[in-house]
Every structure is written in C-alpha cells, then in structure tokens.
Amino acid sequence: MAARGLRLGRLLVIGVPMGWLLLFFLAPFLIDFKISLSEVRLAIPPYAPLLEWADGKLVAMHLQLTNYRYLFTDSLYVSAYGYSLQVAAVSTLLCLLLGYPMALGIARAEPARRNLLLMLVILPFWTSFLLRVYAWMGLLRNNGLINNFLLWAGVIDTPIQMMQTDFAVYLGIVYSYLPFMILPLYTNLEKHDGTLLEAAADLGAKPLAAFLRVTLPLSVPGILAGALLVFIPVVGEYVIPTLLGRPDQLMIGRVLSDEFFANRDWPVASAVAMMMLVLLVVPIVAFQRLQNNAAHAR
Amino acid sequence: MTAADNGAASAPLSAAQPCVRIEGVTKRFGEFTAVDDVSLDIQEGEIFCLLGGSGCGKTTLLRMLAGFEQPSAGRILIDGQDMAGIAPYERPVNMMFQSYALFPHMTVQANVAFGLEQEKLPKDQIAQRVEAMLSLVRLDGMAQRKPHQLSGGQRQRVALARALVKRPRLLLLDEPLGALDRKLREHTQFELLGLQKQLGVTFVVVTHDQEEAMTLANRIGVMDRGRIVQVGSPRDIYEYPSTRFVADFIGSVNLFEGRLTEDEADYVRVACPELPAPVLVDHGVSAAPDATVWVAIRPEKIQLLRERPEVADNIAQGTVRDVAYMGDMSIYLVVLPVGRELRVTRANLQRKEEEIFESGDAVWLAWDAASPVVGTG
Numbered sequence: 001m002a003a004r005g006l007r008l009g010r011l012l013v014i015g016v017p018m019g020w021l022l023l024f025f026l027a028p029f030l031i032d033f034k035i036s037l038s039e040v041r042l043a044i045p046p047y048a049p050l051l052e053w054a055d056g057k058l059v060a061m062h063l064q065l066t067n068y069r070y071l072f073t074d075s076l077y078v079s080a081y082g083y084s085l086q087v088a089a090v091s092t093l094l095c096l097l098l099g100y101p102m103a104l105g106i107a108r109a110e111p112a113r114r115n116l117l118l119m120l121v122i123l124p125f126w127t128s129f130l131l132r133v134y135a136w137m138g139l140l141r142n143n144g145l146i147n148n149f150l151l152w153a154g155v156i157d158t159p160i161q162m163m164q165t166d167f168a169v170y171l172g173i174v175y176s177y178l179p180f181m182i183l184p185l186y187t188n189l190e191k192h193d194g195t196l197l198e199a200a201a202d203l204g205a206k207p208l209a210a211f212l213r214v215t216l217p218l219s220v221p222g223i224l225a226g227a228l229l230v231f232i233p234v235v236g237e238y239v240i241p242t243l244l245g246r247p248d249q250l251m252i253g254r255v256l257s258d259e260f261f262a263n264r265d266w267p268v269a270s271a272v273a274m275m276m277l278v279l280l281v282v283p284i285v286a287f288q289r290l291q292n293n294a295a296h297a298r
Numbered sequence: 299m300t301a302a303d304n305g306a307a308s309a310p311l312s313a314a315q316p317c318v319r320i321e322g323v324t325k326r327f328g329e330f331t332a333v334d335d336v337s338l339d340i341q342e343g344e345i346f347c348l349l350g351g352s353g354c355g356k357t358t359l360l361r362m363l364a365g366f367e368q369p370s371a372g373r374i375l376i377d378g379q380d381m382a383g384i385a386p387y388e389r390p391v392n393m394m395f396q397s398y399a400l401f402p403h404m405t406v407q408a409n410v411a412f413g414l415e416q417e418k419l420p421k422d423q424i425a426q427r428v429e430a431m432l433s434l435v436r437l438d439g440m441a442q443r444k445p446h447q448l449s450g451g452q453r454q455r456v457a458l459a460r461a462l463v464k465r466p467r468l469l470l471l472d473e474p475l476g477a478l479d480r481k482l483r484e485h486t487q488f489e490l491l492g493l494q495k496q497l498g499v500t501f502v503v504v505t506h507d508q509e510e511a512m513t514l515a516n517r518i519g520v521m522d523r524g525r526i527v528q529v530g531s532p533r534d535i536y537e538y539p540s541t542r543f544v545a546d547f548i549g550s551v552n553l554f555e556g557r558l559t560e561d562e563a564d565y566v567r568v569a570c571p572e573l574p575a576p577v578l579v580d581h582g583v584s585a586a587p588d589a590t591v592w593v594a595i596r597p598e599k600i601q602l603l604r605e606r607p608e609v610a611d612n613i614a615q616g617t618v619r620d621v622a623y624m625g626d627m628s629i630y631l632v633v634l635p636v637g638r639e640l641r642v643t644r645a646n647l648q649r650k651e652e653e654i655f656e657s658g659d660a661v662w663l664a665w666d667a668a669s670p671v672v673g674t675g
Contacts, residue, residue, distance in 0.1 A: 213412070
C-alpha cells in the first residue's frame with residue numbers, strides 16, 4: 001500500500017515535467033520537422049500539406065529534402081552556421097577565462113561577503129536584457145560615450161569603429177552571458193574542501209601547482225556546466241549580433257528569423273532550425289560524456 | 299616529587315638541540331586567544347601528544363607547526379631553524395589530516411606520489427619510493443584504486459603513506475585514529491608505533507582521546523584554554539596530575555576539596571568535609587597550613603570492604619547504589635551518608651568472585667596513603 005503510494009508519488013513527480021516537455025518541446029519539434037519536409041506555398045499556412053486527402057482516403061504524400069539540400073547549396077547558410085559556432089566557441093572560452101577567476105574569488109571570499117558578490121554578478125538581470133544591449137550601443141557608437149571621451153581627451157582624432165564589428169559582438173555576448181559561466185563554476189568551487197589545498201601545500205606544492213593539480217581538475221564538472229550554459233544559447237543568439245554585429249556576416253539565429261518573418265519561407269526556416277539542433281547535439285553529447293566521466297572519476 | 303621534574307626526567311636524554319622548540323608562542327584570532335604563551339621542546343624520535351578538549355588550542359598549535367597559521371607572538375624552531383615566514387610547502391614537516399584530505403580525483407599511487415613530484419625527483423625514483431611506502435603500510439595491490447573505493451582504515455594508511463613518503467623530519471598527526479572504529483583503532487595504534495620506531499620520525503600527535511594519547515605517546519602535553527598545563531609521561535600524567543584540571547581530565551577520578559591540617563615534608567593530612575576521616579597523603583605539598591587544597595583518588599585505588607578496617611585515616615562508609623559489570627572489571631557507585639557519590643572500580647580477577655557486592659550493600663571504602671594526589675592549582 002505504502003509502496004504503491006510511493007510509486008504513484010514518483011510517477012507524479014516525474015510525470016509532470018515529462019508531460020510539459022512532451023507538450024511544449026517534443027510536439028513543436030515534430031511539427032517543425034514536418035514543416036521542414038514540406039513545400040513552400042503562398043497560402044495560410046504558407047506551406048503545402050504533407051498528406052493529401054480525398055474522400056477520406058490518402059491520395060498522395062509529399063516528402064522532400066530539398067529544403068535541407070538548399071541549405072548546403074547557398075553559401076549564406078554554411079557561413080552563418082560556421083560563424084555562429086565560431087562566435088559561440090570563442091565567447092565560451094572568453095567567459096571561462098574571465099569567469100573562472102571571478103568564481104574562484106567569490107568562492108574563496110569570506111562567507112559573509114559571498115552573497116554580496118554573487119548579488120553583484122546577478123544584478124544586471126534586474127534590467128531588461130534588450131535595454132542593456134542598447135546601452136552598449138550608446139557606449140560603442142561612433143558618437144557614443146567612449147569615442148566622445150577619447151576625442152575630447154585628445155587620444156584619437158577620428159572615432160574608432162566599434163559598432164558592427166566582431167569586437168562588439170564578442171563584448172556584448174561575453175558581457176551578457178558571463179553570469180551563466182560564473183554561477184555553476186561558483187557552485188562547484190564553493191564546495192571544494194579547503195583542507196585539500198592545505199594538504200597539497202603540506203606536500204610541497206606551491207600555490208600555482210596546487211591550483212593546477214587539485215582545484216582545476218576538481219572543477220571540471222563546473223567548467224563543463226558553465227560552458228554548456230554559454231555555448232548553446234550563444235549559437236542561436238539573435239539580438240546581440242543583430243544590434244551590435246557586422247551587417248555582412250549573419251549568425252544563424254538572424255538567418256532563421258529572416259527566413260521566417262521576412263521571407264515567409266516556413267519550410268526553409270524549419271530546416272535551418274533542424275540543422276541548428278543537429279549541430280548543437282554533437283557538442284552537447286560530447287560535453288555530457290565528459291561530464292559523466294568526470295563524475296565517475298570522483 | 300612533583301610532576302614537573304618527572305616530565306623533564308622522562309624526556310630522552312639528548313644533549314643535541316631539540317627537533318622542535320616552541321618559545322612563548324601565542325596565537326590570537328581577534329579577541330580570542332587560541333594558544334597562550336606555550337613553550338615546549340620536542341626531542342628527536344619522540345612521540346609527543348598534545349591532549350585536550352575541543353577548543354583548547356591543540357589543533358591551532360599543530361597548524362602553526364605545519365605553517366598554516368602564523369604565531370601572533372613567539373618563535374617556532376625546527377632543527378634550530380626559525381620557521382617564521384616559511385611557507386608550509388617549504389617546511390621539513392608533513393601532516394596527516396584528521397579528514398585525511400586525500401585527493402579524490404587521484405589514485406592511491408598518485409596521492410602518494412604527489413609530494414615527491416613536487417620535489418621534482420626522477421620518475422623511476424618516485425615510483426620506487428611510492429611502491430616501497432605502499433608495501434610498508436600494507437597497501438600493495440591498492441595502488442590503482444581511488445580513495446572512495448577504500449575502507450576507512452585503508453584511507454588512513456594512504457594518508458599516512460602520503461605524508462611519510464616525503465621522509466619528513468617531523469610528522470604531525472591530527473586525531474590520527476579519530477575516524478576509525480574501536481577494533482581498528484587498537485590495531486592501528488600498534489601499527490603506528492611500529493612504523494614510527496622503524497622510520498625514526500618524530501611524531502607530534504593531537505588528540506582529545508586520552509586513551510589514544512596514553513598508548514601512543516612517550517610524553518603528553520595536556521592543554522587547557524590555550525595553555526599547556528602539564529607535560530609528562532603517560533604514567534606521570536595519570537598518577538601525578540599537577541592540577542585539578544589534569545586530574546579530572548585524564549581518566550576518571552574522585553575529587554574532594556579540603557583543608558590542610560598537617561603539613562610535613564613527607565606527608566600531609568587533609569580534612570575533607572565530605573569524608574568522615576582525614577585523608578593521609580604520603581607526599582608533601584607546597585601550600586600554607588590551613589590552605590584549601592584538592593585531593594584526587596583514582597577509582598581503582600579504592601578498596602571495597604565489608605568490615606571496618608583498623609585504621610584512622612583514609613576510610614569512608616557508604617552504600618552501593620549501582621554496579622556496572624564491564625567484564626574485565628566492575629564499576630561501583632557508592633553513596634556516602636553526606637550524599638556524595640564515589641566511583642570505585644574492581645578488576646574481576648577470578649571467574650567466581652568470592653565476595654560480590656550488590657546494589658544496596660553497606661560497604662567500607664579504604665585506600666593507601668600512596669594513592670591520593672593532593673594539590674592546590
């Protein structure tokens with residue numbers, strides 16, 4: 001009786017999020033997949049049905065992969081995919097290089113100060129994301145705050161072109177996604193047993209050696225979690241590259257939105273989304289495997 | 299005889315400089331004084347135990363020897379070299395941590411090799427020394443295991459091997475047996491003694507467990523509120539506690555307050571309000587006549603009798619309240635007419651005890667003049 005109650009409880013606990021995912025992730029995914037296989041059409045909805053019915057009988061099925069083939073024939077898509085992956089990889093690395101010392105600093109701060117420092121990391125979230133990107137535009141523009149100041153100070157004669165460059169994209173992305181690197185890293189580092197470092201020192205390891213041999217290997221799960229949280233959303237990032245980035249080099253998120261809203265080509269937009277998913281699954285699986293290994297190693 | 303010259307006499311007689319010299323070391327954390335003006339010499343090859351309750355400063359003192367804390371005042375010399383400003387990784391000292399602090403992501407082999415790798419020794423030499431050390435602590439075959447795959451006793455031996463493989467001048471052990479169960483502790487205690495004898499390393503052990511201190515140590519330093527209150531061999535500490543605190547802390551004891559009525563060079567008499575007869579003690583005490591003193595009598599030094607013995611001193615009458623049969627011995631709680639409870643232990647020497655005291659029996663208690671300890675501090 002009690003066992004059955006427990007089983008029912010477990011079923012509920014697992015079932016609710018499971019149902020949520022099925023309804024709002026798997027179902028849209030399947031619909032999207034279906035659209036990606038159909039033909040574009042000037043109608044509402046703007047694509048041809050896969051199955052053709054007449055008198056309650058299936059008369060024809062239109063399945064085609066042309067939308068996918070199209071992605072590889074037009075260099076726009078390939079370059080957008082490549083650029084997105086590059087931006088995501090470089091940004092993740094930059095976030096890690098910046099975020100690790102910050103997370104370590106917070107984790108090693110006095111317990112009473114840690115919450116304050118964490119608060120400062122989260123503080124930007126109190127303002128709208130869009131607003132913060134606009135604020136960067138105000139700073140980076142040719143007649144923006146930074147250029148005006150440098151001109152006034154006599155450091156430069158002509159404004160530095162910062163907007164619509166890779167620099168602006170990286171700056172915006174690293175700025176926006178840094179907390180997602182810091183928080184999982186902090187969670188990991190904060191749990192480290194301080195006596196391990198004392199033991200390392202006692203055995204003759206200088207602070208750098210102790211960090212490299214003890215702290216760093218033990219923080220791999222945190223690094224992977226943070227990298228995953230930055231890399232995946234950055235691949236599909238739309239707002240930052242659109243507002244700050246180069247007009248001649250699109251990221252895949254922008255392409256997707258253009259296909260969908262400007263071109264009204266739902267099938268190709270769906271195919272773009274599917275391909276993005278495929279491209280993301282590879283690193284996610286690799287990350288997860290690494291993480292499992294790291295977890296087993298403990 | 300006082301306990302102080304006892305302690306000095308039992309230290310190894312070596313004219314050479316001590317392995318560790320602690321000179322007037324004080325450690326303050328803000329307002330709190332953890333270690334208060336401690337001076338101590340620890341000789342080469344000795345096992346020295348710092349014994350005390352929690353918060354007495356023993357661990358802080360150990361951490362200052364390791365270099366994790368810096369003294370607020372005073373000096374620590376190891377082999378005559380002042381350790382001020384010398385980082386933990388530069389000291390000829392290794393420590394076995396209470397939690398063992400094994401690196402969870404490394405194998406047993408890598409844990410033990412870690413310290414030697416920091417010395418940048420050649421690889422084959424490291425492998426050789428690690429292997430030899432692992433077989434010394436009987437962990438051969440475990441080299442490729444991770445710490446979480448080991449039992450508590452095995453982890454303890456990895457921690458010991460990891461510290462000893464560096465061939466330190468001084469090994470610091472923080473509650474080395476604290477995490478082991480009782481059977482394993484006894485076994486490990488003797489193993490530890492054997493290893494120490496074999497390697498000749500000086501041990502400084504911190505413990506709150508007097509049994510651990512008694513079996514391991516050549517000398518014990520009892521600490522209370524940041525100060526060392528007595529240094530001596532386990533026997534001195536037990537038989538000749540110099541203060542009331544030590545008498546009470548080590549083993550169990552019956553403590554009385556009393557007034558000094560007779561004060562001669564080789565004996566004293568103390569009148570204790572809780573005892574009907576005066577207490578005769580066969581050693582002197584440096585106190586003014588009529589001074590208030592304490593008297594301590596160990597439970598195993600009190601005899602239980604049916605009849606009143608023919609003596610005037612060192613007796614009391616009471617009723618057995620409780621008997622706890624422990625197998626090798628029994629503990630009797632005897633209540634005196636004034637309501638004071640005394641603890642008496644008796645070894646169960648024979649399987650069939652000729653005289654069995656039971657709860658409710660009226661008994662006489664008696665002890666030798668050589669048994670009580672008297673003091674003022």
